[in-house]
Amino acid sequence: MFHLKILSHMFLAILLIGILSISAFSDENSWSTNGPYGGSVKTIAIHPFNRQIIYLGTIQNGMYKTTDSGETWTHLEAEDVHPTMRVITIHPLGPDTMYAATAQGMYKSTNAGVDWNMLYPPTAPENEIRALVIHPVEPNILFAGGIFVDWRSTDGGQTWDRLEIPLGIGLEDIDIDPINTDIIYLICGSATLIGLGVWKSYDKGETWYNIHNNLDSTGYLIDIEIDPFDTDVLYLSKLNAEPPTPNDSTCLYKSTDGGQTWFDNTPEGLTRPYIKTIRVSPFNHNTVFICTSQDGVLKSTDGGMHWQAINEGLKVRGTATLEIDTTNGEIYLGTYDDGIYKSTDEGENWQKISYNISASVCMDIAISNHQPSIAYVTSLNGLHCSTDNGQSWNYVNVGFPYIHGPHAVVLDEHMPGYIYTATFHKTRKPLPLYPTGFYRSTDSGISWDFFNDGLPGNINYVDMAISYVDEEERIFLSSSQGLYYSDDVGETWAICSDGLPTDYWFDIVEVAPCNNKIIGVGGDFNQFFISRNRGENWILAGRLPAPDDLYITDIEFHPFDPEHIFAISYFEGLFESTDGGMNWVNINNNIPWDNHIILWGIAINPLNPLNMFVSSNHIGVCQTHDGGQTWELLNNGLDTTCAPGNIKFVPGDTASLFFASYTRSVWSITRTATEITCNKKILSDNFSLHNYPNPFNISTMIRYNLPKNSDVRIEIY
Numbered sequence: 001m002f003h004l005k006i007l008s009h010m011f012l013a014i015l016l017i018g019i020l021s022i023s024a025f026s027d028e029n030s031w032s033t034n035g036p037y038g039g040s041v042k043t044i045a046i047h048p049f050n051r052q053i054i055y056l057g058t059i060q061n062g063m064y065k066t067t068d069s070g071e072t073w074t075h076l077e078a079e080d081v082h083p084t085m086r087v088i089t090i091h092p093l094g095p096d097t098m099y100a101a102t103a104q105g106m107y108k109s110t111n112a113g114v115d116w117n118m119l120y121p122p123t124a125p126e127n128e129i130r131a132l133v134i135h136p137v138e139p140n141i142l143f144a145g146g147i148f149v150d151w152r153s154t155d156g157g158q159t160w161d162r163l164e165i166p167l168g169i170g171l172e173d174i175d176i177d178p179i180n181t182d183i184i185y186l187i188c189g190s191a192t193l194i195g196l197g198v199w200k201s202y203d204k205g206e207t208w209y210n211i212h213n214n215l216d217s218t219g220y221l222i223d224i225e226i227d228p229f230d231t232d233v234l235y236l237s238k239l240n241a242e243p244p245t246p247n248d249s250t251c252l253y254k255s256t257d258g259g260q261t262w263f264d265n266t267p268e269g270l271t272r273p274y275i276k277t278i279r280v281s282p283f284n285h286n287t288v289f290i291c292t293s294q295d296g297v298l299k300s301t302d303g304g305m306h307w308q309a310i311n312e313g314l315k316v317r318g319t320a321t322l323e324i325d326t327t328n329g330e331i332y333l334g335t336y337d338d339g340i341y342k343s344t345d346e347g348e349n350w351q352k353i354s355y356n357i358s359a360s361v362c363m364d365i366a367i368s369n370h371q372p373s374i375a376y377v378t379s380l381n382g383l384h385c386s387t388d389n390g391q392s393w394n395y396v397n398v399g400f401p402y403i404h405g406p407h408a409v410v411l412d413e414h415m416p417g418y419i420y421t422a423t424f425h426k427t428r429k430p431l432p433l434y435p436t437g438f439y440r441s442t443d444s445g446i447s448w449d450f451f452n453d454g455l456p457g458n459i460n461y462v463d464m465a466i467s468y469v470d471e472e473e474r475i476f477l478s479s480s481q482g483l484y485y486s487d488d489v490g491e492t493w494a495i496c497s498d499g500l501p502t503d504y505w506f507d508i509v510e511v512a513p514c515n516n517k518i519i520g521v522g523g524d525f526n527q528f529f530i531s532r533n534r535g536e537n538w539i540l541a542g543r544l545p546a547p548d549d550l551y552i553t554d555i556e557f558h559p560f561d562p563e564h565i566f567a568i569s570y571f572e573g574l575f576e577s578t579d580g581g582m583n584w585v586n587i588n589n590n591i592p593w594d595n596h597i598i599l600w601g602i603a604i605n606p607l608n609p610l611n612m613f614v615s616s617n618h619i620g621v622c623q624t625h626d627g628g629q630t631w632e633l634l635n636n637g638l639d640t641t642c643a644p645g646n647i648k649f650v651p652g653d654t655a656s657l658f659f660a661s662y663t664r665s666v667w668s669i670t671r672t673a674t675e676i677t678c679n680k681k682i683l684s685d686n687f688s689l690h691n692y693p694n695p696f697n698i699s700t701m702i703r704y705n706l707p708k709n710s711d712v713r714i715e716i717y
Contacts, residue, residue: 039359041334057085145171522552541581
């Protein structure tokens with residue numbers, strides 16, 4: 001859509017619409033992804049004989065394998081295996097045999113991960129399994145468990161028996177003494193609260209003894225690690241209360257007598273008392289590494305007496321797991337959100353090696369109107385930019401604290417090079433030292449300034465939109481507590497309050513493309529609010545006909561009619577209003593549906609509004625050619641198990657789309673002409689328009705659509 005303002009003193013205007021180039025994008029009629037690479041790596045397993053072969057498991061997208069020490073990764077297509085991984089472990093003598101623990105059950109492969117079969121303990125086979133260990137000397141003996149379940153198998157997983165520990169306390173981690181393999185330790189997360197957190201067996205798990213002993217009874221036990229040189233030395237980590245207090249900030253313990261007594265070994269100054277993984281170096285037992293939830297990797301060279309952060313090269317500070325190659329000392333680090341890193345110098349420097357791991361959690365995407373090959377995407381691993389139509393992505397260093405993430409991103413249509421983003425707290429509870437707010441770049445992302453004058457620093461900022469009227473622009477910023485606006489390019493802010501609740505969580509703010517004075521917001525209780533004067537005052541137009549405990553996640557205005565609006569309600573699907581949001585009708589129609597379907601990311605073809613798209617968490621991308629009466633799938637090449645996300649058209653090219661997925665990075669597609677519904681009506685060579693009164697009003701707007709790139713002459717008399 002193009003807009004032209006014509007003033008009364010003009011006698012002649014000539015407009016030349018330049019030829020828009022459609023540059024190389026993705027494969028025609030097939031989705032493809034090239035990042036941003038990342039994801040949350042929960043588990044890493046190194047092949048016992050060929051150390052270049054490594055497996056990793058992600059929270060978002062199952063398992064990946066490398067055969068070149070992490071230079072490249074291949075996704076293991078295991079459709080029957082739940083994609084949320086917890087543990088991967090390899091048979092120490094026959095490495096083609098592998099086991100995987102997931103958020104819904106255990107699986108076994110006998111051909112190096114090509115095929116998988118589910119394992120069936122006597123009860124609750126689809127429970128989350130958090131721990132899974134193979135006995136190093138008798139590999140038919142397995143130990144496994146999770147919340148409320150604990151199992152032992154002596155025949156490679158064919159049959160299972162419960163462990164002789166109190167029923168229902170569950171199992172969080174297991175470790176086997178590498179010298180005396182009859183000795184086994186296990187920890188039970190929440191059983192810490194009742195003094196049953198740590199257990200020890202001297203007979204390969206036949207009988208168990210509680211060695212909680214002098215441990216305090218707070219928090220949730222997470223990991224246990226045995227010193228491979230002196231196996232009476234144990235390390236134990238836990239998640240404690242947040243925010244920490246002097247009485248409950250301990251999260252790392254050490255024992256030097258096989259668990260008879262424990263003492264505090266917690267590093268000082270942790271942002272959050274949560275240590276996810278402990279690893280003792282196989283080369284020096286005084287060297288210990290820990291993975292923290294918000295402070296990166298810490299290292300001790302004196303058995304845990306002193307700690308230092310070793311985060312050089314890391315783009316995030318949430319770290320999940322760490323494995324050390326026992327032959328060459330190379331360290332592999334699994335992070336939350338940013339994939340896998342590698343160090344060849346004992347952790348002093350880290351290099352990201354996540355190539356082809358497309359499991360980033362992406363929230364928003366913006367494409368340049370001035371240079372459509374340029375796009376920015378926000379994700380839990382930061383802001384990324386592509387300058388080649390999504391074929392590659394580069395990290396953009398905005399400068400916000402590691403405990404924050406960017407959620408919304410907008411490129412200014414009137415000022416090339418101006419980019420805006422806003423942040424949210426990745427921590428469960430905000431930290432006052434690190435306020436959230438608005439970031440602005442005026443040089444295409446090279447440098448950034450932070451502004452939060454008028455913005456609370458303890459809330460989350462979610463979505464952003466710009467209203468352009470005359471020569472002025474107003475930026476709207478939705479948040480977990482109200483809607484804010486700025487008239488000075490983000491330097492100062494005020495809250496929208498006249499008719500709009502100031503304590504609602506607003507997930508979405510949208511400006512009507514054909515009338516930028518009309519603004520819509522949606523959020524809590526499925527309520528849709530609308531302003532017709534750029535946010536000066538608001539009315540509650542109506543509620544979506546869905547349960548009040550749900551909320552609106554997306555809004556899109558019809559490109560030509562500001563009273564024609566589409567909205568999505570969480571778990572309820574897509575709704576349409578033709579009267580400015582007063583009344584709504586569900587238009588899911590023939591979209592395959594169940595109670596767990598989530599739709600997101602409405603995209604309307606700006607030249608043909610009957611052509612629309614939405615994404616889902618189960619069935620991929622749906623498109624309609626008749627305004628939502630009927631839907632069809634557009635999933636060729638797409639991983640349809642990915643979560644929903646935002647869909648955007650490339651400006652000036654309605655054949656090309658981006659899809660920023662909430663669990664699978666960014667996808668793109670170029671549709672051929674046969675895939676695009678077009679108006680076949682023959683257009684006239686010329687068209688005349690009479691405007692009254694004559695001479696013109698002070699200003700008149702002429703809006704028109706071009707079905708293809710053309711030269712246009714407008715003559716005004």
